[in-house]
Amino acid sequence: MGKIPVKTLERLILYRRLLLTQHDGKSTNIFSHQLAKMTGFTSAQIRRDLMVIGYSGSPVRGYIVEELIKSLGEFIDATQKQGVALVGLGHLGRAILSYFQGRRPKLEIAASFDRQCQKVDQVVMGCRCYHIDDLENIIHEKNILVGIIAVPADEAQDVAERLVHGGIRGIVNFAPIKLKLPPEVYVENRDMIMAVEKVAYFARKSLE
Amino acid sequence: MGKIPVKTLERLILYRRLLLTQHDGKSTNIFSHQLAKMTGFTSAQIRRDLMVIGYSGSPVRGYIVEELIKSLGEFIDATQKQGVALVGLGHLGRAILSYFQGRRPKLEIAASFDRQCQKVDQVVMGCRCYHIDDLENIIHEKNILVGIIAVPADEAQDVAERLVHGGIRGIVNFAPIKLKLPPEVYVENRDMIMAVEKVAYFARKSLE
Numbered sequence: 001m002g003k004i005p006v007k008t009l010e011r012l013i014l015y016r017r018l019l020l021t022q023h024d025g026k027s028t029n030i031f032s033h034q035l036a037k038m039t040g041f042t043s044a045q046i047r048r049d050l051m052v053i054g055y056s057g058s059p060v061r062g063y064i065v066e067e068l069i070k071s072l073g074e075f076i077d078a079t080q081k082q083g084v085a086l087v088g089l090g091h092l093g094r095a096i097l098s099y100f101q102g103r104r105p106k107l108e109i110a111a112s113f114d115r116q117c118q119k120v121d122q123v124v125m126g127c128r129c130y131h132i133d134d135l136e137n138i139i140h141e142k143n144i145l146v147g148i149i150a151v152p153a154d155e156a157q158d159v160a161e162r163l164v165h166g167g168i169r170g171i172v173n174f175a176p177i178k179l180k181l182p183p184e185v186y187v188e189n190r191d192m193i194m195a196v197e198k199v200a201y202f203a204r205k206s207l208e
Numbered sequence: 209m210g211k212i213p214v215k216t217l218e219r220l221i222l223y224r225r226l227l228l229t230q231h232d233g234k235s236t237n238i239f240s241h242q243l244a245k246m247t248g249f250t251s252a253q254i255r256r257d258l259m260v261i262g263y264s265g266s267p268v269r270g271y272i273v274e275e276l277i278k279s280l281g282e283f284i285d286a287t288q289k290q291g292v293a294l295v296g297l298g299h300l301g302r303a304i305l306s307y308f309q310g311r312r313p314k315l316e317i318a319a320s321f322d323r324q325c326q327k328v329d330q331v332v333m334g335c336r337c338y339h340i341d342d343l344e345n346i347i348h349e350k351n352i353l354v355g356i357i358a359v360p361a362d363e364a365q366d367v368a369e370r371l372v373h374g375g376i377r378g379i380v381n382f383a384p385i386k387l388k389l390p391p392e393v394y395v396e397n398r399d400m401i402m403a404v405e406k407v408a409y410f411a412r413k414s415l416e
Binding site for chain 1: 211214217218221222225226229230246247284285286290292298299300302303304306307308311312315353354356358361376377378379380384385386392393394395396398399400401402403404405406407408409410411412413414415
């Protein structure tokens with residue numbers, strides 16, 4: 001199966017999240033128009049997306065919720081559990097750990113890293129913290145492909161390069177800088193300041 | 209000036225951020241092809257975007273960096289300082305405060321809210337913390353239009369409704385649920401789990 005567009009994957013991830021968290025649990029079936037109402041996309045869009053994962057509903061009974069969640073998972077997740085490395089255990093790192101751990105069976109933060117010694121060799125929210133000097137070794141040893149950068153801006157580029165050197169192929173970057181990395185590394189930037197600036201603009205304009 | 213597309217605004221915000229943080233500071237001028245290299249967009253795209261803000265460069269000398277930053281600011285920011293309300297002062301809320309405060313002269317977190325009493329009436333990173341019971345009153349009193357939700361998923365919908373009731377017109381939502389709000393409220397979702405799932409998918413596929 002080839003790569004799919006980022007936007008399609010985002011929608012598939014959203015469908016699963018909504019089915020897991022907001023489906024009422026009473027009905028065993030769901031129709032594309034119900035998914036449309038939950039997500040704000042059109043029924044036609046949803047049917048096209050679900051064809052991508054090879055799961056088709058019935059015009060009469062819709063989709064079976066349990067099977068749909070399973071099919072979405074088989075498409076989105078790895079067959080084996082996939083480990084993630086988290087770099088930076090300040091407030092943001094800890095927030096990420098507490099939001100993340102235990103939410104997805106096939107994805108876990110398998111190692112965290114920090115340079116402050118009092119945090120190192122501790123287990124924080126079920127996750128062992130290593131000294132940042134061991135970054136490349138641990139990532140390589142644990143065969144981790146995904147990194148989360150939660151360090152200050154001035155450390156982020158160095159951390160990113162070390163992650164890639166250790167074998168990382170995808171990064172979620174919370175630091176407010178644009179990382180310079182080889183094109184084969186997939187980077188998702190989550191700059192909080194930019195998000196707030198954007199919302200502040202539209203909030204203001206909505207009153208003009 | 210009317211509303212512009214979200215994607216255009218995102219690029220304008222990115223240009224300013226890069227000019228503020230990654231411009232070498234030595235040269236006073238910059239060309240669209242240099243901005244193209246910094247951002248990954250085409251020169252033509254950048255020139256079109258900067259025409260939107262009404263600032264045009266010269267084919268010979270390019271854009272004057274200082275003036276460009278100023279013009280971008282006049283377009284993106286409010287004329288007066290705009291206040292933001294932050295709800296939830298756990299790890300995530302504190303991370304947001306420390307990333308955000310002092311970074312943008314026209315935007316500040318003017319009030320934070322929490323339900324835990326030991327945090328209330330304290331000043332955390334220069335920002336006064338109020339009890340969540342006072343949410344609507346304080347927002348209304350301070351004329352705040354923008355809210356950041358950094359509470360657990362099961363509290364987020366209630367907080368969002370109270371923010372809107374207090375007069376909020378835009379929300380950055382970090383909680384992993386889809387908020388149900390009136391269409392005039394602009395919502396930007398920043399679900400961390402979804403970001404990690406997406407990157408994990410592309411990281412894995414890059415090796416297939």
